[in-house]
Amino acid sequence: DAEITQSPRHKITETGRQVTLACHQTWNHNNMFWYRQDLGHGLRLIHYSYGVQDTNKGEVSDGYSVSRSNTEDLPLTLESAASSQTSVYFCASSPGPYTEAFFGQGTRLTVV
Amino acid sequence: SQQGEEDPQALSIQEGENATMNCSYKTSINNLQWYRQNSGRGLVHLILIRSNEREKHSGRLRVTLDTSKKSSSLLITASRAADTASYFCATDRMDGNKLTFGTGTQLKVEL
Numbered sequence: 001d002a003e004i005t006q007s008p009r010h011k012i013t014e015t016g017r018q019v020t021l022a023c024h025q026t027w028n029h030n031n032m033f034w035y036r037q038d039l040g041h042g043l044r045l046i047h048y049s050y051g052v053q054d055t056n057k058g059e060v061s062d063g064y065s066v067s068r069s070n071t072e073d074l075p076l077t078l079e080s081a082a083s084s085q086t087s088v089y090f091c092a093s094s095p096g097p098y099t100e101a102f103f104g105q106g107t108r109l110t111v112v
Numbered sequence: 113s114q115q116g117e118e119d120p121q122a123l124s125i126q127e128g129e130n131a132t133m134n135c136s137y138k139t140s141i142n143n144l145q146w147y148r149q150n151s152g153r154g155l156v157h158l159i160l161i162r163s164n165e166r167e168k169h170s171g172r173l174r175v176t177l178d179t180s181k182k183s184s185s186l187l188i189t190a191s192r193a194a195d196t197a198s199y200f201c202a203t204d205r206m207d208g209n210k211l212t213f214g215t216g217t218q219l220k221v222e223l
Binding site for chain 2: 031033035040041042043044045048050058090092097098099100101102103104105106
């Protein structure tokens, strides 16, 4: 069955380190998204991509970057991890405009 | 900034009762979607209603959309303990191909 997977599921890192969270989908969806979820804020969009070589900033993109070299993967990089980036991160994909999104299981990141 | 705001933030009901959650948003939309999130899990899509639709049903779910008031409601009928979860509305704006989520309603269904 097609799916979307995130790895790792849990990670603890130190302030200042570079961290990369992986997202892989097997639906061949063009659209991929990264959100972070924090208490009281719901889900906030970090970055998104509409296809290979396309990346766009969301509402909370500072300190994060993404790259899209193929259809299946959209890795999220924290350039220099900060305690404010402790959160649960969700990757999602959708087949096209104005359609439902499919979410991964999430990565819980703790920055100490 | 959040596009959608759910109300109430938390709701506790007995099994068999109906649960109603509301969502308000700020800008013009192409569609509005509802998602469910069980504790510690990813979000699961429940239903999508387009801006030219007023009501939609899916099993025990009924969604309404009032674009003049920029609001939507999700009704879960005959609730079950397994419906215990957080529910989020998400708007897909006319000027973008990406979802903006509200802060969610935590629903607890007690036996």
